[in-house]
Amino acid sequence: MRAEGETWQTGDGDRAPDWQAVLSATHLPWTVSVPQVPGAPEFGARVRRWWIDDLALVDCECGPCSGTRQRRQIADTEGEFVVVLITRAGRETVSQGGVEADLRPGDAVAWDSRRPARFAVWEPLAKRSLLIPRAALDEVGGRARVTGGVRLDGLAPATRLLTTYLDTLSRALPDLPPSAVTAARNATLELFIGALRPDGAAPTTGTARPALRAAMDRYIEQHLLDDAVTPAAIATAHGVSVRTVNRVFNATGQTVGEVIRVRRLARARDELTHSDQPISAIARRWGYADTSHFSRTFKARYGTSPSDYRGSRATAGARIQHPVAPVQRGGGPGR
DSSP: OOOOOEEEEOOSSOHHHHHHHHHHHHSOOOEEEOOOOTTSOOOOEEEEEEEETTEEEEEEEEOSEEEEEOHHHHHTOSSOEEEEEEEEESOEEEEETTEEEEEOTTOEEEEETTSOEEEEEOSSEEEEEEEEEHHHHGGGTOGGGOSSOEEEOTTSHHHHHHHHHHHHHHHHGGGOOHHHHHHHHHHHHHHHHHHHSGGGOOOOOSSOOHHHHHHHHHHHHHTTTOTTOSHHHHHHHHTSOHHHHHHHHHTTTOOHHHHHHHHHHHHHHHHHHHOOOOHHHHHHHTTOSOHHHHHHHHHHHHSSOHHHHHHHHTSSOOOSSSOOTTSOBOSSOOO
16 A cells, blocks of 8 residues: 555634644644744645654644644653654754754754753754654663663764655655564664664673673574573573673663563564464464463553454554544545
8 A cells, every 4th residue: 555644734713723633643742832023924834654664654734823732732741752854944943851953954862751951943854754662662671771861873874874865765654564563663763763872883881881782682583482491591692690691681671581571563464464374373482381471461562452453554653642533634534
């Protein structure tokens, strides 16, 4: 199926409520204000969204406005997300956790949906946002890396690689088959984690050696179907102690067991989309002898049951928050 994306735009009349509804549905809940300046052009906004499996890629064009996320908006948010905001034209200031980023074309910032935040658009703006469920970051060891506003250096090679890749992906997504969308999703996560690392390297502490962690991650990927993939097996394969293995993973807020469980569950989720095997067979393949236990674990992680997830992948579109009934759709194809 060719997925053209979803499009919204503000309607006639008072644009602020429309814009708040669109922004809250496509970028998580916000309280929005649109300045009333005599003689200024009428405010307008347009949003286009694509899905990269469970990641949302959202392009936005809007006039000057501002917004805040406080306790109420955070409570109204369904799930936890990290949002990467990339400025393409114009100027915007984003603030969170003591970090204030004045963003110009090419600049980027990552913010955390669990914390208060605010933004101000100073002139006509074009931006791109990548909304990543925090659960997805566990698959690449990235959950602990974003706990507040993090500015990404727009001149850094890793950031440029991420933004250029998203440009290419937005054009290619309509023609990608499901298996390629999954690969694109996984590549997006890896590129984001790479952009978070200063100088393109993993944290360099006495217990988190980037080359060793990378080698251990590869070992886990190659042995996910093995019952014997344990800290002891990883230690033996890499000539280190079990204590060293645990320290390497604990440095990113994870245990070896958590990493293995998350990645097995992610592979099971991929198979739900790309195979017609019974759910019970997929559960057994990835280490769940009890299908009901697999279903409970899957729902706890992804917010839906395996059967509902499989069914939802067969239909176009999804949602971040609540549907936007009062706001008119743009001229492009909808869901």
